[in-house]
Amino acid sequence: MTETFTLVHLSDAHLGPIAGFRLGNLNIKRAFGFLNWQRHRRFVHVPSVAERLAADALAHAPDHIAVTGDLANLGLPGEFVTGLGWLKSLGEPHRVSVVPGNHDIYTGQLGGPSCLETWAPYMRGSESWTETSPVHFPYERTVGQVALIGLNSSIPTPPGVAGGRVGPMQLAALARSLERLGEAGYIRVVLIHHPPLPGQATARRALEDAAALADVLARHGAELVLHGHNHKQSLAWLKRGDGGGIPVLGVASASAAFGYKAEPPARYHLLRIRRADGEVFINCEVRGLDGEGHVARIARDDLVMPSP
Template sequence: MTETFTLVHISDVHLGPLDGFHLRHLNTKRALGYLNWQRGRRHVHSRGVADRIAADALAQAPDHIAVTGDLANLGLPGEYANTLAWLEALGDPRRVSVVPGNHDIYTRRLGGASCLETWAPFMRGNETPTDETGPVRFPYVRRQGPVALIGLNSAVPTPPFVAAGRLGEAQIAALSQTLVRLGETGLIRVVLIHHPPLPGQAPPRRALEDAAALAEVLERCGAELVLHGHNHRQMLAWRRHGVRGIPVLGAASASAAAAHKAEPLARYHVLRMRRESGLAHIDCEIRGLAETEGEIVRLAREDLVMPGR
């Protein structure tokens, strides 16, 4: 199998504005989140920059686009509707895949819409006709040419000041079976998750609670690539499996118009992958802003091959 597949990876766009904020949506966490947005984050995350990143991504003529969560900010119904329009401009649901982030499932549902309903066409599998109807189920599997995209949901409602995630035993068990099954097909298995999937990649209040269990599944069952967001930083880690290992690649925010603490300006990944002689070859190009108000350019590129022991 020598077909080259181009996958764009975008994360943490935090689309503004915060339309549709009503008293019926208010609770302690949303109130604190709203203050945080007004005082700081709205000066970092720019819809204009997110739109420019999207346009540049489409100019790379990708076969598929993966968005690993945090499209919203406070989990408001108006945000879900605005984000749906942005996703539809990005591409047809058959060519764009989404997994939710902690800002998308921000707090307990207060009678409004859910991103799992509003964005459902972008979060359904395509292995069988029944996958494309009914409620969203995780993990989902989307076969795209030589690639199988496996979407996980690590987003759960959390208390104020907590942005942790959790998969749960059922989702991890299903992932294990899915990875083994797809591994027998020769497809390039790409796992999508919002939270960093390995232990120690985020502080406890922001971490994936069952990262150790997920890491064990990856090591035992294998995958060719794991994509995540959440930390708003460029990250590359590895998990041992076989000879080559599994690259675990984290994206920075795709809407950052200004550097914030250790978070860089907006960027995203262009991943060109193929399988030759039984091995997956993945070329990663990082594109984004090199300077505020600058053009979107190539920032770096790297072949994702595990370094020697």
């Protein structure tokens, strides 16, 4: 593969306003979440900002768009309808892939279709592309020589907890997928909402089985891992068993109208991926709101594993 594959990475849009909040949806976790939204987050996460970033991303004519979760805020069925509209604005299901975030699977008390049902067309693998096939994780989507592997790390949690878990069944299936796709020569890109490595999030926000996931990735290999959740830009490196490195790239919120606490204004990744002479090269351009409120390039770098 000598041609360049352009991949957009968006996350944590937290689309408002909160829609479809009924008495039957109310529980303690949603009550606290709604108060936090009303007092703080609704001023930070502005739908028009997410729309502006999406328009900028589409102007670069990407080959595919990856969304790593948290389109919703309180996990309400009405929010999933809003999220579906935003996904449709990004492109048809075969051009856009999404994995759920902890705010999408916020609580087991739904009162309507889940995000896995509403967003199903954007989470079906290439080999199960029918309107009625159920969603299962990890899913595999192949686009040219790139294979996107979507994991679900989100589970209902108690109030004050935003952690996640992949689980042994997904981990075993991921190992098989990575091996098979690697042997077939695909450039493997893993999508997950929670940061996948130990120590990348505080205890209440962390992936419970991050160590097990890191072990699978290190043993079976991948070329890139994309995540959200922390609302920050981050780049970590996971050492593979063969001595190479896997870049683990986190992105900030796609809808933040301004910096909030340690979180920057809205950002997204414009990734250019190519294979030459048997090696994979990835260039990452960070685009988002600059100091004047325009969507512009913030940074651009090649993802190269640092020397020991």
